Amino acid sequence: MKVKKSLLIIIWSIMMQHDIAAQTKSGIENYSSFSRNEGFSWMPVVHHTGKKGLYTEMRYNYEDLNTASAYIGKNFSKEAGVSYTITPMLGIVMGNFNGGSIALKTELEHKDIFLSMETQYTMSKDGIEDNFFFNWTELGYQPLSWFYTGITLQGTKAYKTKFFAEQGFFAGFVIKKLTIPVYIFNPFGAGKNFIIGVNVEW
Numbered sequence: 001m002k003v004k005k006s007l008l009i010i011i012w013s014i015m016m017q018h019d020i021a022a023q024t025k026s027g028i029e030n031y032s033s034f035s036r037n038e039g040f041s042w043m044p045v046v047h048h049t050g051k052k053g054l055y056t057e058m059r060y061n062y063e064d065l066n067t068a069s070a071y072i073g074k075n076f077s078k079e080a081g082v083s084y085t086i087t088p089m090l091g092i093v094m095g096n097f098n099g100g101s102i103a104l105k106t107e108l109e110h111k112d113i114f115l116s117m118e119t120q121y122t123m124s125k126d127g128i129e130d131n132f133f134f135n136w137t138e139l140g141y142q143p144l145s146w147f148y149t150g151i152t153l154q155g156t157k158a159y160k161t162k163f164f165a166e167q168g169f170f171a172g173f174v175i176k177k178l179t180i181p182v183y184i185f186n187p188f189g190a191g192k193n194f195i196i197g198v199n200v201e202w
Contacts, residue, residue: 024048024049024050024051025048025049025201025202026046026047026048026049026201026202027045027046027047027048027199027200027201027202028044028045028046028199028200029044029045029046029047029197029198029199030042030043030044030045030197030198030199031043031044031045031195031196031197032195032196032197033193033194033195034193034194034195034196035191035192035193035194036191036192036193037191037193038193041061041065042060042061043059043060043061043062044059044060044061045057045058045059045060045062046058049075052074053074053075053076053077054072054074054075055071055072055073055074055075055087055089056070056071056072056073057070057071057072057073057089057091058070058071059071063093063097063101063122064093064095064096064097065096066095066096067093067094067095067096067097068093068094068095069091069092069093069094069101070091070092071089071090071091071101071103072089072090072091073087073088073089073090073103073105074087074088075087081110082108082109082110083108083109083110084106084107084108084109085105085106085107086104086105086106086107087104087105087106088102088103088104089101089102089103089104089105090102090103091103091120093122097122097124097130098124098125098126099122099123099124099125099126099130099131100122100123100125101120101121101122101123102120102121103118103119103120103121104117104118104119104120105117105118106118106119112141112142112143113139113140113141113142114138114139114140114141114142114148114150115137115138115139115140116137116138116140117135117136117137117138118135118136118137119133119134119135120133120134120135121133121134122134128159129159129160130159131158131159132156132157132158132159133156133157133158134154134155134156134157135153135154135155136152136153136154137152137153137154138150138151138152138170139151139152140170140172145174146173146174146175147171147172147173147174148171148172148174149169149170149171149172150169150170151167151168151169151170152167152168152169152170152183152185153165153166153167153168154166154168154185166185166186166193167185167186168183168184168185168186168187169183169184169187170182170183170184177200177201177202178198178199178200179197179199179200179201180196180197180198180199181195181196181197181199182194182195182196182197183195183196
C-alpha cells in the first residue's frame with residue numbers, strides 16, 4: 001500500500017509541476033454514468049500537459065469501480081490542414097482491479113470535424129483472465145463555437161470473450177472554459193445508458 005501511495009504522489013507532483021518555458025494545459029473532467037442495469041457511477045479525471053508535451057492523467061472508477069489509475073505519457077502534435085495530437089501512455093491501476101495499462105489517445109481535427117479515439121489494454125496482476133481491451137471513439141461536428149454533436153462507440157474485449165460494443169450519440173455545450181457533454185448509448189434498445197460530463201480546461 002505504501003508503494004502504491006508513493007507512486008500516486010510522484011505522478012501527482014509531476015502533474016502539478018510549474019512550467020514557465022512552455023504553454024501548459026490542465027483539466028478536470030467529471031463524468032456521471034446512469035444505467036438501469038448498473039445504476040449510478042462517478043468517473044473523475046484530472047489531466048495536465050506540461051513542458052515539452054509531458055502528459056499525466058489520474059482517474060477514478062474508470063477501469064473498474066473503486067479503482068484509481070495514474071498515467072504518464074507524451075503528446076506529439078501538429079497544427080495543419082488536418083491537426084493531430086497523439087499521446088502514448090503507461091499507467092498503474094489500483095483498487096478492485098490491480099495491474100498496469102498501455103494506452104493511446106488520438107485526436108484529429110479538420111475544420112469543424114473531429115475524430116478522437118482512446119484505446120487501452122489493461123493487465124491484471126492476478127492473471128491474464130482479468131485482462132481487457134477497451135476503446136472509446138467519437139466522430140463529431142462542431143457547427144457553432146458553443147455546440148457540437150456526433151456519433152460514438154465504446155467497446156470492450158475481455159479474455160476469451162467476444163468484443164462487446166455500444167453505439168450512441170453525443171452532444172456538447174461549450175461555455176468559455178466549461179464543456180458539458182451528454183452521451184446516450186444503445187438509444188433504441190432496452191439497455192440504454194447515459195453519461196453526462198462537466199469538464200473544465202485552463
